[in-house]
Amino acid sequence: MANQTSSHPAHVHHHFVDSDQQFDTAKMGMWVFLVNEILFFGGLFCAYIVYRTWYPELFSEAAHELNTLWGAVNTVVLIGSSLTVAMAIRSAQKNQTKGLKINLLITIALACVFMVIKGFEYSHKFHLGIFPGEYYTFTGIEHPQANIFFSIYYMLTGVHALHVLVGIGLITWIYLRARKGEFSSEYYTPVEITGLYWHLVDLIWIFLFPLLYLIE
Amino acid sequence: MADAEVSNVKTLQVKRFKPSENPKSTFFSEEKGLWAWMTTVDHKKIGLMYLGSVALFFLLGGALALLLRTELLTPAKTFIEADTYNQFFTLHGAIMVFFVLIPSIPAALGNFVLPMQLGAKDVAFPRLNLASFYIYVVGAIFTFIALANNGLDTGWTFYTPYSTGSTSSVVWVTLGVFILGFSSILTGTNFITTVHKLRAPGITWGKLPLNIWALYATSIIQVLATPVLAITVLLLTMERTLGIGIFDPALGGDPVLFQHFFWFYSHPAVYIMIVPGFGIISEVITAFSKKHIFGYWAIALSSLAIAFIGFLVWGHHMFTSGQSAVATTIFSFLTFLVGIPTGIKILNWVATLYKGSIEMKTPMLYVFMFLFLFSIGGFTGIMLGSLSADIHLHDTYYVVAHFHYVMMGGTLIALLAGLHYWWPKMTGKMYNETQGKIAAFLIFVGFNMTFLPQFIMGSQGMPRRYYNYIDQFTPFHQTSTIGSYVLGVGFLLIAYYLFRSIFSDERAPSNPWNSRGLEWQSTSPPDLHNFDHTPVVIHGPYDYHKPMEEFQLGLAASHNGHGGHGHGESVEVTTETEKA
Ligand code: HEM
Ligand SMILES: [Cu+2]
Numbered sequence: 001m002a003n004q005t006s007s008h009p010a011h012v013h014h015h016f017v018d019s020d021q022q023f024d025t026a027k028m029g030m031w032v033f034l035v036n037e038i039l040f041f042g043g044l045f046c047a048y049i050v051y052r053t054w055y056p057e058l059f060s061e062a063a064h065e066l067n068t069l070w071g072a073v074n075t076v077v078l079i080g081s082s083l084t085v086a087m088a089i090r091s092a093q094k095n096q097t098k099g100l101k102i103n104l105l106i107t108i109a110l111a112c113v114f115m116v117i118k119g120f121e122y123s124h125k126f127h128l129g130i131f132p133g134e135y136y137t138f139t140g141i142e143h144p145q146a147n148i149f150f151s152i153y154y155m156l157t158g159v160h161a162l163h164v165l166v167g168i169g170l171i172t173w174i175y176l177r178a179r180k181g182e183f184s185s186e187y188y189t190p191v192e193i194t195g196l197y198w199h200l201v202d203l204i205w206i207f208l209f210p211l212l213y214l215i216e
Numbered sequence: 217m218a219d220a221e222v223s224n225v226k227t228l229q230v231k232r233f234k235p236s237e238n239p240k241s242t243f244f245s246e247e248k249g250l251w252a253w254m255t256t257v258d259h260k261k262i263g264l265m266y267l268g269s270v271a272l273f274f275l276l277g278g279a280l281a282l283l284l285r286t287e288l289l290t291p292a293k294t295f296i297e298a299d300t301y302n303q304f305f306t307l308h309g310a311i312m313v314f315f316v317l318i319p320s321i322p323a324a325l326g327n328f329v330l331p332m333q334l335g336a337k338d339v340a341f342p343r344l345n346l347a348s349f350y351i352y353v354v355g356a357i358f359t360f361i362a363l364a365n366n367g368l369d370t371g372w373t374f375y376t377p378y379s380t381g382s383t384s385s386v387v388w389v390t391l392g393v394f395i396l397g398f399s400s401i402l403t404g405t406n407f408i409t410t411v412h413k414l415r416a417p418g419i420t421w422g423k424l425p426l427n428i429w430a431l432y433a434t435s436i437i438q439v440l441a442t443p444v445l446a447i448t449v450l451l452l453t454m455e456r457t458l459g460i461g462i463f464d465p466a467l468g469g470d471p472v473l474f475q476h477f478f479w480f481y482s483h484p485a486v487y488i489m490i491v492p493g494f495g496i497i498s499e500v501i502t503a504f505s506k507k508h509i510f511g512y513w514a515i516a517l518s519s520l521a522i523a524f525i526g527f528l529v530w531g532h533h534m535f536t537s538g539q540s541a542v543a544t545t546i547f548s549f550l551t552f553l554v555g556i557p558t559g560i561k562i563l564n565w566v567a568t569l570y571k572g573s574i575e576m577k578t579p580m581l582y583v584f585m586f587l588f589l590f591s592i593g594g595f596t597g598i599m600l601g602s603l604s605a606d607i608h609l610h611d612t613y614y615v616v617a618h619f620h621y622v623m624m625g626g627t628l629i630a631l632l633a634g635l636h637y638w639w640p641k642m643t644g645k646m647y648n649e650t651q652g653k654i655a656a657f658l659i660f661v662g663f664n665m666t667f668l669p670q671f672i673m674g675s676q677g678m679p680r681r682y683y684n685y686i687d688q689f690t691p692f693h694q695t696s697t698i699g700s701y702v703l704g705v706g707f708l709l710i711a712y713y714l715f716r717s718i719f720s721d722e723r724a725p726s727n728p729w730n731s732r733g734l735e736w737q738s739t740s741p742p743d744l745h746n747f748d749h750t751p752v753v754i755h756g757p758y759d760y761h762k763p764m765e766e767f768q769l770g771l772a773a774s775h776n777g778h779g780g781h782g783h784g785e786s787v788e789v790t791t792e793t794e795k796a
Contacts, residue, residue, distance in 0.1 A: 014745075015337035015414070025340045025413040032405045036439045043447035043477060047462055050473060133467055134459030145468030151460035155451065 011187045023189050030193040034200050037163075041204055044156050048211065051148055062141055062149040063215035065130065067121060071213040074117050075205065081110035082202040085171070085195045092188035097181060100191070104175040107198070111168045118161055125150075156208055163201045170194045227786050228417060229772040230752045232765055235726040239739035242644065246744045257342035258744065262349050263328030264642065269352065270320045271711075277311040280304050282704055285666075285697040291685050298683040302369040303384070305681060309372030310389065314396055315359070317627050318485065319352065321492035322438075323403050325634050326431050328642055330407060332735035332742065333425045335416025335751035340409040348402040351395055358392030361385070371681065373482070376463040376474040380455050387456055390449040397446040400488075404438030407431055416734075417771070418753035418789035425733060425757040426515050430495025433519035437484045437491070437526065445481035448474070472537055479530035487526040489623060490590075491519055493630030494561055497583055500633050501565050502758045503731040504580035505572025509758045511564035518557035525554050535606045544603060551601030558594055562587065577729070578652035582633035585660050589625025593618060596671065611681075614674025617667045625663060632659075632710070639714065640724030644741040651713040658706030665699025732767050733757050754787055 009019060016022040052059045084106045091099030129137035132154045136147035174194050177183065183191055243260050247253075253261055284304050287294045296304070331339055339345050362368055362385035370379040370386060379386050411424070411432050424432075452474070454460045461467025463474045494515075502509050509515065531539055531547030539547075565587060574580070596618040600606050609615060640646050669692040674680075678689050685693065727736040734757065738747050749770030755762050769787065 013342075015342065021413060025409055028412060029341055029344075029405055029409040032408050032439055033401075036401050036405070036443045039440055040443035040447050043444045043451075046477075047451070047473065050470070051462075055468070132454075132458050133461040133464075147461055148468045151462055155454065155460065155462075159450075 009186070011182075019187065023192075026189045026193055027196070030196045034196065037200055041156075041159070044152070044159065045207075045211075048152055048156070051152060055143065055145055055148065058141075058143040058145055058149055060215045061143055062146055062153075063213060065125070065128075065138075065141065066153070066213045067124075068213050070117050070121055071209050074114050075209050077110050077114050077117070078202045078205050081107045081114075082199055084110065085198045089188065089191055089195050092178075092183050092191045093185050095185045097178065097183070100178050100183065101175060104171055104178060108168055108171050108175065111164055111171070115161065115164060115168075118157065153212055156212065160201070160204055160208060163204070167194075167198050167201050170197065225788050226417075227788050228752055230769040230787050231772045232768050233737075233747070233749045233751075233770040234768055235737055235739045237726055237739075238723075239741075239743065241743065242739060242741045243744045244644070244741055255346075257338070257346050259327050259331050259339050259342065259345060260642075260742065260746075262345050263324055263326070265349055266319060266324040266327060266352070267642075269356070270316055270324050273311050273315040273356070277308050277316055278704065278707065280308040280311070282700055284308060285700040287683070288685075288693045289697050291687055291690055291693075293684075299369065301683045302681075303367035306368045306371050307363065310359070310368070310393075312623075313372055313485070313489075314393055315356065317489040317623060318400060319403075320631050321496065321627070321634065322407070322431055322434055322488075323348075323352070323399075325496070325631070325638060326407065326492060327403075329638060329735055330428065330431055331410065331414070332738060332746050333428055333733060333757075334410065334414055334419060335734055335747065335753065336410065336414035337745045337747075339406045340414055341406050344402050345406055348399040348406070351399040351402070355392045355394075355396035355399065358388050358395060362388035362392065373478060374449070374452060374474075375478075376452065376455070376471040377465070379452060380464060387453055390453050394446050394449045394453070397442045397449075400438050401442045401446075404435035404442070407435040408439065411435075416751045416753060419734075422512075423753060423756045424516070425495075426498035426509065426512070427492075427495035429516040430491050430493075430498070430519050433523040434488055434491045436520075437488050437523045440527070441481045441484035441488070444477060445485070448477040448481065451477075472534070472539075475534050475537055476530070479533045480527075483530040483533065484523075484526045486619075486622070487522055489627045490630075491522060493586070493627045494519060496630045496634035496637070497565060497586055499731075499733060500579045500583050500637050501568055502760070503637070503729045503733070504575045504577060504583070505569050506575075506730070506760045507568060507572040507758070508756075508760060509564070510567035510570070511560075512756070512758070514560050515564050518560045521557040522554060525550065525557070529554060529601075532601050532606070535603060536610050548601055548603050552598060555594065555598050562591060562594075577636075578647075578649060578656055579633045579637040581653060581656040582629050582636065585656070586626060586629045586633065589621055589629060589663065593621030593623075593625055596621065609674060611679055612674040613670040613678045613680055616680045617670035617674055620667045620670075625667075629659075632656075635714075637729070638735075639717070640728050641735060641738075641740050641742070643718055644724055645717040645720060646722060646724040646728065647717040648713045651709060655706050655709040655713070658702055658709065662699050662702030662704075662706055666696050666703060667699075669693075669695045669699075730764070732760055732762075732764070734767070737768050752787065752789060754789055 012019050012022050016025065084103045088100050088103035088107065091097075091103055125131075128140070130150055131137065132151045133147055136150060138146070171194060174191055177190065243258055247256060247258070247261075253265070256262065283296070284301065287296050287301055287304075327339070327345065331337065365388065366383065366385045368382075368386060368389050369384045370382055374386065374390065411428060415424075451460070451462055455463055459467070462469045463471050465471060498509055498515055529547060529551045531543055532551045535544050535548075565583075596614070600609055600615060600618055636647065636652060673689045673692040676689070678685060678692070724740045726738070726740045728740075729736070732755070734751060734753065737751065747770065752769045752771060753767075754769065755766055
C-alpha cells in the first residue's frame with residue numbers, strides 16, 4: 001500500500017493513491033474477470049465432455065464435417081493477433097505511439113479475418129442443412145444423435161465468436177484513444193488489460209480447435 | 217497475478233481525527249438531485265439505490281407469499297386458480313432468490329460498508345459499480361415483461377423438460393436471470409479487487425473486519441459460480457428458441473444435465489446468500505457484547521472453507537433424480553462436511569458472548585434470532601443430506617421449511633440486524649428502539665408459526681408446490697397462514713418506523729453503539745469521500761479493550777488536499793504491500 005505520493009496525475013482517479021495502485025487494481029480486476037470467463041466456457045466444455053463420453057463414435061464421425069484446413073488457418077490468425085496485441089503493449093510501454101497504432105490496427109484486421117473465415121464455415125454448413133438441434137436436416141452422418149454434436153459446436157464457436165466481436169469493439173476503442181495520444185509509458189492500463197482479454201479469447205480458441213476439428 | 221507479499225513495518229505521522237457530530241457536508245448534501253443520484257459513482261449512493269430496489273422486490277415477493285398462504289387456508293380452492301397458484305409460487309421464489317437475497321447484503325449493505333471498513337474512498341471500479349446497478353435494473357425489467365406476459369410457472373428451478381415445453385414466458389425470465397448474473401459477477405469482481413488493493417495503511421489481512429472476510433468469500437463464490445448459471449440459462453434459452461436439444465431426451469440430450477448445471481450454481485448460491493449474513497453477525501455480536509471476537513481466524517477461514525466445500529455438494533439436490541449410487545453417497549458425505557465450518561462459526565459466536573457486556577438493542581435481538589433459527593435450518597439440512605431420510609423428505613414441505621429457516625431465519629434476519637446496525641450511519645437518523653423491539657418480536661413469533669408446522673406436515677408427507685391438500689393437514693396449513701400474516705405485520709411495522717426516522721429531525725450520533733469498526737469513525741451520514749483524511753489503523757476491529765482515540769487516527773499530512781497539516785505523533789504500522 002503505497003501512501004506517500006505527492007502528485008496526482010490527470011489519469012489517476014480520485015480514489016487511488018497513485019498511478020501504480022490504479023494500474024495494479026485494474027490488472028487484478030481483469031484477471032478476476034477472466035477467471036469468470038473461463039468458468040462460463042467451463043459449462044460448455046462440461047457439456048462437451050458428457051456427450052463425448054456418451055457418443056464417442058459420433059464425435060469422431062462428425063468432426064470430419066469440419067474443415068480442418070480453415071480451422072488451422074484461423075488458429076494461426078488468432079495466434080498472430082495475440083502477438084500483435086502484445087507488441088502493441090510493448091510499444092505503449094516504450095512511448096512509441098506509431099507502433100502502438102499500427103499494431104492495434106493489425107490486430108483488428110486479423111480478428112476480422114477470423115470472423116470472415118468463421119462466417120464462410122457457418123454458411124457452408126447451413127447450406128448443407130447442418131443446423132443446430134431440431135432444425136438439423138443433414139443426412140450425411142449415420143449417427144442418430146448427430147445434431148447434438150453440432151449443437152455443441154455452434155454453442156462453443158458461437159459464444160467464442162461473440163467474444164471476438166466484443167474484442168474487436170474494445171480494440172477499436174483503444175485505437176481511437178491511442179490516436180488522441182492518451183497513452184504513454186506513464187499510462188497504458190487500458191491497452192494492457194484489453195490485451196489480457198484478447199489473449200484469453202485466443203487461448204479458448206486454442207482449446208476449441210483440437211477439441212472440435214482434430215478428433216480422430 | 218503473482219502477488220508477492222512483503223510485510224514490513226513503516227513509521228507514519230498520524231494525528232487524531234475525531235468525527236464531527238454535526239457535519240456540514242455529507243454525501244446527501246453534496247451531489248443532490250435525481251440526476252446526480254442516477255449518474256453517481258459513489259458507492260454509498262449506489263448501495264442505497266440497491267437497498268431501495270431490493271426493498272421493492274421484497275414487497276412484491278412478500279405480497280405473493282401472502283397470497284399463496286391465503287390460498288392454502290382451505291384444502292380445496294380458496295380464491296385463485298391452480299395455474300395462478302403455480303405462477304405465484306414460481307415468481308415468489310425467483311424474486312426472493314434472484315432479486316432479493318442474492319443482491320441484498322453484498323450489493324446493498326456491502327456496497328455501502330465495504331469501502332468504509334477498508335478506509336477507502338470508493339470501490340476499485342466505481343463506474344463498473346454503477347453499471348452493475350443498471351444491469352440489475354435491466355434484468356428486473358425483463359422479469360416484469362414476463363410477469364405482464366403469461367407469467368412463469370416452472371418453479372424457480374426451471375427444471376427441464378417442463379421448462380422447455382411450458383407456455384409461460386420462460387425465455388424472458390431466463391434472459392433476465394442471465395443479465396442479473398452479470399450484475400452479481402461485476403459486484404464480486406469489484407469487491408475482490410477492492411479488498412486486495414484499496415486497504416488503508418495498517419489494515420493487514422489479520423485486521424480485516426470479519427464482514428470483509430465474509431464479503432470476500434462471497435465474491436469468490438459469485439465469480440466462480442455465477443458464470444455457470446449464465447451458461448445454463450443461455451443453453452435453456454437456446455433450447456427454447458433454436459431447439460438445440462442438449463437437455464432434450466428426444467434429441468439425444470439429457471434433462472438431468474440441466475439439474476447438474478443448475479445446482480452447480482444454485483448450491484453455491486445459497487452460500488452467496490448466507491455467508492454475507494455471517495459477516496454481519498460477527499460485526500453486530502462484538503459491538504453489542506463489547507468484546508473481542510472469539511476465534512477470529514476460525515471465523516474468517518471457515519467462510520472460505522464453506523465457499524470451497526459448497527462447490528462440491530450440489531448433488532444433494534438430486535438424490536432422487538437417478539444419480540448413480542456412488543455419486544449420491546459421496547455427495548451425502550460432502551454435505552455432512554459443510555456442517556463443520558458452519559458449526560465452528562456458531563460455536564465461536566456463542567463463545568464471544570461469554571462474559572461480554574451484552575446490550576439487548578434491536579440489532580442484537582436479531583443476532584440471537586439468527587443463532588437460534590439458523591441452527592435449526594442447518595441441522596435440518598444435515599437431515600436432508602442423509603440419504604435414506606431424504607428419499608422420504610425430498611420435495612415435501614420439510615425441504616420448504618429447511619430453506620426458509622436458513623434463507624429467511626438466516627440471511628434475512630442477518631440483513632435486518634445489519635440494516636438496524638448501520639441505519640444511523642447510512643441515513644444519519646435513529647429509528648425508534650421500542651418499535652424496533654416490537655417488530656423483532658412479531659417477526660420471531662410469526663416466522664416460527666409459519667414454518668415450524670411445515671416441518672411437521674412435511675415429515676408426514678405433505679408435498680411441496682401443491683395447490684390442494686388432504687384434510688389431515690388443515691390445522692398445520694392454517695397455523696402457517698396465520699403466522700405469515702403476523703410476519704407481514706412485523707415487516708410493515710419495520711417499514712413504518714424506518715420511513716418515519718428518515719423524516720425526523722433528530723440526528724444520530726456518529727457512533728451510537730461505540731463500535732470500534734472503522735466505518736463508525738466517519739460522520740453520520742459520511743462525507744462524500746467517506747473520511748476527510750486517510751485513516752491509519754493500528755488495532756484490530758474488535759479490540760474493545762483499547763481506547764477509542766486509538767481507532768481515530770489518520771495521516772497527519774494528507775497528500776490529496778483533504779484534511780489538515782498539523783503536527784502528528786508517529787506510530788508504527790505493519791503494511792502489506794502487494795505488487796502485481
Ligand atoms: C449445514 C448446511 C446445509 C445443509 C447440510 C443443507 C442441505 C440441504 C439438502 C440436502 C437439500 C435438498 C433437500 C431435497 O431437495 O430433498 C437442501 C435444500 C435446500 N437448501 Fe439447504 N442445506 C444447508 C444450508 C443451506 C443454506 C445456508 C441455504 C440458503 C441460505 C440453503 C438453501 C436451500 C434451498 C433453497 C434448498 C431447496 C432448493 C429447492 O429444491 O427448491 N441450505 N439443503
Ligand atoms: Cu444445496
